[in-house]
Amino acid sequence: MTEVTPDQTGGGGEPPPSPPPASPDNGWRREYWSRNLRLMVILLAIWFIVSFGFGVLLVEPLNEIVIAGFPLGFWFAQQGSIYVFVVLIFVYAKMMDRLDRQFGVDEQETEGAAS
Amino acid sequence: MSQIQLWTLIFIGASFAVYLYIAWRSRVKETAGFYVAGQGIPTIANGAAVAADWMSAASFISMAGLIAFLGSDGSIYLMGWTGGYVLLALLIAPYLRKWGKFTVPEFVGDRYSELVRTVAAVAAIIISFTYVVGQMRGGGIVFSRFLGLDVTGGVIVAAVIIGLYAVLGGMKGITWTQVAQYSVLIVAYLIPAVAVAQQMTGIPIPQVSFGQILDELNAISLELGMAQFTDAFAARPQIDVFLVTMSLMIGTAGLPHVIVRFYTTKSVRGARYSAFWALLFIALLYTTAPAVGAFTKLNLLQGVNGVSADALPAWVDNWAATGLVTVGDGVTTIGSVSNNPASGADLIVNNDILVLASPEIAGLPAPIVGLVAAGGLAAAMSTAAGLLLVISSSFSHDLYFRRVKRDSTDKQRLLAGRIAMGLAVLISIYAGINPPAFVAQVVAFAFGLAAASFFPVIVLGIFWKRCNSAGAAAGMITGMVFTATYMIYTLPVFGTAANPHILDISPEGIGTIGAIVNFIVTIVVSKMTAPPRDEIAEMVENIRYPSERRPVAAGNVTGTP
Numbered sequence: 001m002t003e004v005t006p007d008q009t010g011g012g013g014e015p016p017p018s019p020p021p022a023s024p025d026n027g028w029r030r031e032y033w034s035r036n037l038r039l040m041v042i043l044l045a046i047w048f049i050v051s052f053g054f055g056v057l058l059v060e061p062l063n064e065i066v067i068a069g070f071p072l073g074f075w076f077a078q079q080g081s082i083y084v085f086v087v088l089i090f091v092y093a094k095m096m097d098r099l100d101r102q103f104g105v106d107e108q109e110t111e112g113a114a115s
Numbered sequence: 116m117s118q119i120q121l122w123t124l125i126f127i128g129a130s131f132a133v134y135l136y137i138a139w140r141s142r143v144k145e146t147a148g149f150y151v152a153g154q155g156i157p158t159i160a161n162g163a164a165v166a167a168d169w170m171s172a173a174s175f176i177s178m179a180g181l182i183a184f185l186g187s188d189g190s191i192y193l194m195g196w197t198g199g200y201v202l203l204a205l206l207i208a209p210y211l212r213k214w215g216k217f218t219v220p221e222f223v224g225d226r227y228s229e230l231v232r233t234v235a236a237v238a239a240i241i242i243s244f245t246y247v248v249g250q251m252r253g254g255g256i257v258f259s260r261f262l263g264l265d266v267t268g269g270v271i272v273a274a275v276i277i278g279l280y281a282v283l284g285g286m287k288g289i290t291w292t293q294v295a296q297y298s299v300l301i302v303a304y305l306i307p308a309v310a311v312a313q314q315m316t317g318i319p320i321p322q323v324s325f326g327q328i329l330d331e332l333n334a335i336s337l338e339l340g341m342a343q344f345t346d347a348f349a350a351r352p353q354i355d356v357f358l359v360t361m362s363l364m365i366g367t368a369g370l371p372h373v374i375v376r377f378y379t380t381k382s383v384r385g386a387r388y389s390a391f392w393a394l395l396f397i398a399l400l401y402t403t404a405p406a407v408g409a410f411t412k413l414n415l416l417q418g419v420n421g422v423s424a425d426a427l428p429a430w431v432d433n434w435a436a437t438g439l440v441t442v443g444d445g446v447t448t449i450g451s452v453s454n455n456p457a458s459g460a461d462l463i464v465n466n467d468i469l470v471l472a473s474p475e476i477a478g479l480p481a482p483i484v485g486l487v488a489a490g491g492l493a494a495a496m497s498t499a500a501g502l503l504l505v506i507s508s509s510f511s512h513d514l515y516f517r518r519v520k521r522d523s524t525d526k527q528r529l530l531a532g533r534i535a536m537g538l539a540v541l542i543s544i545y546a547g548i549n550p551p552a553f554v555a556q557v558v559a560f561a562f563g564l565a566a567a568s569f570f571p572v573i574v575l576g577i578f579w580k581r582c583n584s585a586g587a588a589a590g591m592i593t594g595m596v597f598t599a600t601y602m603i604y605t606l607p608v609f610g611t612a613a614n615p616h617i618l619d620i621s622p623e624g625i626g627t628i629g630a631i632v633n634f635i636v637t638i639v640v641s642k643m644t645a646p647p648r649d650e651i652a653e654m655v656e657n658i659r660y661p662s663e664r665r666p667v668a669a670g671n672v673t674g675t676p
Contacts, residue, residue, distance in 0.1 A: 028664070043205060044205065055360075071329075073347060074345045075326075077187060077190035078193050082194070082197045082402050085200060085201050089205075089390055089391040089394055097384065106662065107384055
């Protein structure tokens with residue numbers, strides 16, 4: 001995940017250099033954005049551990065464990081990681097719905113979402 | 116005409132009639148409808164369209180075959196081409212949707228400058244074109260097998276059909292057609308997979324049941340001179356597996372023809388859920404592919420192991436006509452199998468035929484063979500159409516309109532776009548006949564280039580306000596040039612000699628390094644030059660919130676739910 005690190009520290013760590021004069025109540029914006037970034041970092045950490053961790057870096061030791069005919073590392077590389085990716089995006093969409101509602105920035109029109 | 120040819124023509128004919136009907140029903144005249152379908156596509160439909168756009172001839176035709184021969188290391192394609200959606204959904208799609216413009220070059224043009232827009236438009240055209248070539252080749256293989264042509268003839272037929280279809284339609288026609296194409300391709304992929312799984316293990320869920328044959332497959336692979344199927348890093352060194360996977364992931368997140376799909380959703384929230392639906396639909400095929408690879412490989416090897424050369428199964432003869440299956444000269448019984456023509460094995464099988472031939476290899480009935488052929492074409496056509504649209508919009512909107520004729524009318528721009536599409540089709544016929552590598556690899560190069568050019572500047576553009584136009588232009592150009600140079604250096608294309616890989620990094624994996632170079636150059640150059648104007652900082656601020664804020668209960672704002 002080396003590629004995504006610089007922007008996270010750059011965008012999330014430091015406050016904007018010159019706050020736009022039009023929005024005096026910057027507090028909620030910073031709060032919303034930092035919560036968004038926190039969720040993003042957690043989900044991307046899981047993304048990295050499951051795919052590059054279990055599927056590439058640790059695949060050989062995990063292959064010692066065999067479940068239903070599948071060496072575990074092989075299973076993560078060819079099946080498990082994909083299932084986790086689907087779940088991660090779903091969790092992201094749901095959590096962002098909640099965050100948007102809490103901060104009152106959710107869009108008014110309703111569109112056929114999942115459940 | 117054989118049973119198989121007859122059923123193939125029936126399925127291809129019927130599916131084409133449906134696509135053309137839908138395209139005709141939703142034909143468009145105005146530019147907005149042509150490029151983004153007026154932003155009124157429901158989330159699930161958009162997800163299916165993204166999935167069809169995404170899953171190309173490489174996913175449908177080539178991937179399972181590659182996995183069959185790569186074994187465990189086939190995970191580079193499986194993880195690489197799905198993991199990128201997580202990046203797309205979390206880092207890019209919702210923000211670009213909030214921005215609400217047509218194309219990726221348009222985003223970087225607004226965020227940075229006209230120069231960056233031009234660089235991005237050229238990059239989008241190069242990437243999409245590389246990718247189209249893979250589709251022409253894939254479609255060509257289908258026609259060549261089932262019309263009894265050689266691959267050259269097949270590529271020409273495929274290119275003419277795909278080209279006509281994309282030039283006449285537009286994004287709106289394409290979106291709904293792609294929903295139909297997704298349905299055709301997923302059904303065509305799952306039916307034979309389920310049938311083979313049932314036949315070989317008694318459990319009709321390929322994802323679960325292919326575990327049971329892995330031991331057997333390992334044993335027979337060794338016997339016929341290949342590595343064990345489940346051994347990691349048998350085909351590629353660990354560092355390369357890591358880099359190729361990463362390169363495909365960040366390439367996915369930076370591919371212009373996929374990003375443009377998220378503009379067609381109704382809202383930011385719709386963009387997030389579209390990404391979810393798209394990946395769910397994609398995962399259906401991607402979790403099946405390794406099972407198809409394993410089952411077909413086992414079937415294939417058991418069918419030919421120790422068989423004399425004049426008693427080989429019928430599929431060998433059927434496919435020999437395309438030149439993609441060859442029995443070595445003077446071979447009497449098959450004692451070794453490979454996908455590499457240079458290996459000198461008794462039977463050489465090209466990766467690209469495995470999925471199309473899998474029903475024949477498993478001895479499934481002719482209608483299923485025909486269905487798979489229709490599915491392969493749906494995959495190639497849906498992707499090629501989306502790509503040609505990006506080529507045409509980048510050319511007409513970002514180059515012609517912005518650089519050549521600022522007072523051009525909608526009609527002139529549509530015409531310029533269609534001419535660009537036509538040219539792209541012609542050049543891709545040539546490249547499809549003389550491909551630099553296997554279908555999936557050709558596509559992998561497009562990803563490397565996308566990873567090294569777009570991903571860094573888009574992500575920095577959203578998350579780092581200080582990023583400026585000088586940085587983005589420098590980063591994109593350095594990343595592209597670096598990556599393309601290494602690809603040309605290590606591959607025997609354009610008549611150059613292939614040089615050995617440096618540090619075990621393959622040309623497919625170099626995109627990761629190219630992206631890191633791009634990130635570093637963009638950040639350093641941005642820091643050294645003046646910060647962007649205040650309006651731009653404000654624009655970046657605004658795309659972070661889905662809509663204007665409305666009053667909410669006081670307690671919520673402070674962060675206590």
